[in-house]
């Protein structure tokens with residue numbers, strides 16, 4: 001392929017030469033080099049030719065026109081400055097780009113490309129329009145890149161080597177003036193080539209603050225429903241909230257919000273022995289101050305109140321095959337809710353692979369010094385979910401996901417999970433054989449493109465639970481909130497209290513309430529409980545009674561997690577041993 005007409009680096013000014021062929025031209029099936037030259041001359045642009053490649057300068061923009069297959073195809077390519085995230089590029093290609101598309105080239109960086117198949121018929125005027133439109137699209141894409149810049153880059157985080165016995169601070173950035181309540185961590189920690197990050201905004205809220213946010217309870221007064229503030233007024237900390245959590249699945253990726261107000265909302269402890277029962281969060285205790293000494297090797301208490309510990313933990317091997325392996329990390333934020341004789345440990349684990357682990361454990365002194373005083377320690381969580389980047393996180397869908405146990409449904413022709421969209425405020429139960437998960441997706445945000453056999457896969461988070469058992473309490477009429485494992489409401493649901501969900505979902509006859517609303521693809525709140533059955537043993541220090549000198553019940557955790565799905569193009573932080 002050669003250009004006979006022009007030697008390399010011939011610079012022409014279009015205005016010098018006469019126009020030719022305008023208006024009279026018939027379409028041909030291959031563009032000649034002369035047609036390209038004419039078109040460029042008519043556009044008054046500077047250009048030079050390097051064999052089959054035209055280097056063009058038009059206005060402030062430079063780009064290349066490729067004369068391919070003896071003119072059967074023409075392609076335009078422009079190098080674009082800027083570093084939009086992969087997701088932003090995909091979004092541009094899917095939604096904004098009309099005749100061009102953006103590709104990330106390993107050597108050349110970001111390229112905007114457009115092509116024309118001349119075999120369908122091409123004229124000089126057509127080439128001219130092709131170039132003009134492309135110049136317009138460069139401008140559009142530059143504007144798109146400017147408007148889709150990611151939020152402020154994360155400043156490098158300093159990590160010092162660990163000296164045995166010494167304590168180190170967690171390698172994270174704390175936003176000044178936030179009372180340690182707004183923080184960012186990158187993973188792997190201490191690595192300039194970090195690959196994932198969490199931005200977390202947490203708070204400890206008092207009953208007074210929660211009541212002001214509309215946390216109410218309804219009680220019957222003389223046969224009529226009356227609203228009362230949900231919590232005890234006062235300043236002590238009752239709600240340990242993750243107000244917002246954002247995950248970044250790559251240095252160039254957008255921050256993806258996951259949580260919007262998540263917290264344990266009740267610690268309900270019914271004793272089967274004597275029907276003694278406690279709503280410990282509502283009625284008894286509050287979160288307590290912590291000592292720095294209680295934290296691990298890499299830890300620090302947070303905020304002036306020091307009632308939350310930040311701790312960096314090694315979570316063991318994240319994956320392994322041969323020398324392709326690495327150890328995982330988790331930023332744990334933990335607190336302790338003191339409720340008279342008992343206390344509860346509450347942990348949020350923000351893992352380097354995007355998983356959030358929610359843990360609760362009782363510990364402390366048994367209420368009854370009796371081996372038969374078995375009781376349930378229930379932790380009732382509100383999980384506000386708002387999945388997606390800022391500006392695109394208001395549309396979410398919810399699904400239940402179950403493995404079918406009927407062999408017919410598991411057969412070769414089916415063999416698919418039973419995935420059902422939940423379109424209305426609902427409750428459902430965990431099914432052991434179904435490995436039930438609740439999935440929240442953002443149908444408007446996809447990084448896994450469409451393939452031959454499937455549509456694009458939206459980003460999702462699965463609520464995956466690890467129950468030791470399923471606690472149902474039916475002895476008392478106010479325990480209806482324990483009758484199901486998952487409750488799903490809209491984020492704007494007037495009922496914000498887990499312990500009142502029974503009254504919201506059912507009417508007095510026990511029938512499902514007609515007031516339940518459609519989810520309408522809005523943000524949702526998932527309510528889920530995790531329970532630990534405590535069957536007292538000598539190791540709990542009960543033989544000689546409930547005393548500090550006699551020992552206490554050690555922790556026994558309940559756990560569930562929110563697990564990302566299709567937020568990455570490959571295994572997160574995929575590395576080999578050095």
Ligand SMILES: [Cu+2]
Pocket residue numbers: 362366375377534553
């Ligand atoms: Cu107990």
